[in-house]
Amino acid sequence: MRLTEEQIYRYSRHILLPEVGGVGQEKLLRAKVFCVGVGGLGSPVALYLAAAGLGTLGIADSDQVDISNLQRQVLHYTDDIGKPKTHSAREKLQKLNPDVNVIVYKDLITMDNIRELVKEYDIVIDGSDNFPTRYLLNDACYFEKKTLISGALFQFEGQLSVFKTHKGGACYRCLYPEIPPKGMVPTCEEAGILGAVAGTIGTMQAVETLKEVLDIGEPLVDKLLTMNALSMSFNTVKITKDPECHLCGENPTILSIEEYKEHSCDIED
Amino acid sequence: MENNKVNAQIDITKEICPMTFVKTKLKLETMSSGQVLEVTLREGEPLINVPRSVEQEGHKVLDIHREEGDVFKILIERC
Numbered sequence: 649m650r651l652t653e654e655q656i657y658r659y660s661r662h663i664l665l666p667e668v669g670g671v672g673q674e675k676l677l678r679a680k681v682f683c684v685g686v687g688g689l690g691s692p693v694a695l696y697l698a699a700a701g702l703g704t705l706g707i708a709d710s711d712q713v714d715i716s717n718l719q720r721q722v723l724h725y726t727d728d729i730g731k732p733k734t735h736s737a738r739e740k741l742q743k744l745n746p747d748v749n750v751i752v753y754k755d756l757i758t759m760d761n762i763r764e765l766v767k768e769y770d771i772v773i774d775g776s777d778n779f780p781t782r783y784l785l786n787d788a789c790y791f792e793k794k795t796l797i798s799g800a801l802f803q804f805e806g807q808l809s810v811f812k813t814h815k816g817g818a819c820y821r822c823l824y825p826e827i828p829p830k831g832m833v834p835t836c837e838e839a840g841i842l843g844a845v846a847g848t849i850g851t852m853q854a855v856e857t858l859k860e861v862l863d864i865g866e867p868l869v870d871k872l873l874t875m876n877a878l879s880m881s882f883n884t885v886k887i888t889k890d891p892e893c894h895l896c897g898e899n900p901t902i903l904s905i906e907e908y909k910e911h912s913c914d915i916e917d
Numbered sequence: 918m919e920n921n922k923v924n925a926q927i928d929i930t931k932e933i934c935p936m937t938f939v940k941t942k943l944k945l946e947t948m949s950s951g952q953v954l955e956v957t958l959r960e961g962e963p964l965i966n967v968p969r970s971v972e973q974e975g976h977k978v979l980d981i982h983r984e985e986g987d988v989f990k991i992l993i994e995r996c
């Protein structure tokens with residue numbers, strides 16, 4: 649692969665970095681990343697990856713743009729209300745960078761299609777808003793040996809982690825063995841989220857993805873970063889691989905992809 | 918509890934979560950401390966979530982009763 653004159657200009661700020669250079673930029677252009685959800689987290693993820701010249705970007709979302717999304721889902725504009733999020737997203741991403749091949753999946757992600765989808769990509773980004781999807785992605789990444797870049801949001805808080813179970817690391821189930829029981833204290837306030845917090849965590853997911861593709865720095869593997877925007881404090885704790893983990897432990901009980909159902913009201917990232 | 922003076926009313930039977938609470942919260946914000954809001958809502962998610970969210974924000978739920986069918990009325994005292 650040879651960078652064109654235009655690409656040299658477009659990616660000059662990357663190329664200038666000793667850790668990236670022309671070689672790194674070519675890696676990015678050849679990379680294939682799958683972003684599940686183009687909402688609060690997925691919007692900044694997809695925008696930064698497209699801007700960075702991430703060659704093949706798969707995006708999955710079965711929702712349509714709703715007016716209540718626009719406060720934080722920066723890929724979608726007022727004119728997009730009612731459009732499938734994938735279409736709205738592809739439009740913006742292709743305008744931003746025609747180098748990027750954007751592949752859209754408008755259908756729901758299920759236990760039946762997830763492995764086939766994940767198989768096509770190097771890295772999977774979890775920009776979903778619910779536990780069933782998080783488990784589905786975690787399990788699919790485990791079975792297909794893919795790196796998972798996980799993010800989650802709650803009001804003014806966010807968390808971020810990278811799972812490389814195929815390299816001996818912990819998985820999402822080591823951290824959360826079971827779906828937290830619904831109805832402990834769920835209230836409507838749980839749907840509240842400061843839009844820019846989604847942007848912060850999503851942008852950090854993009855950073856981890858780019859590092860992973862470029863193979864630079866230290867990934868946030870076996871570590872959980874939590875952010876509290878109100879105090880603007882960041883904390884990192886270690887995640888230990890659980891030998892009892894039902895998926896990646898010594899005596900696994902989950903031997904294939906299973907379905908998880910969770911009731912949810914209209915709460916999304 | 919029928920003798921509570923109602924200062925304002927809101928019907929959220931057409932809303933879905935979380936707009937149910939959004940509408941209720943906005944209404945409460947226009948009221949002053951001690952005033953009572955009557956909320957008409959549906960059984961299920963709204964009836965489970967709205968009173969709990971209201972209490973979490975410090976207001977007092979004075980009464981919950983079935984109006985007819987799956988429609989309920991709740992009385993909230995603003996904190």
Ligand SMILES: [Zn+2]
Nearest residue numbers: 819822893896
């Ligand atoms: Zn595990």
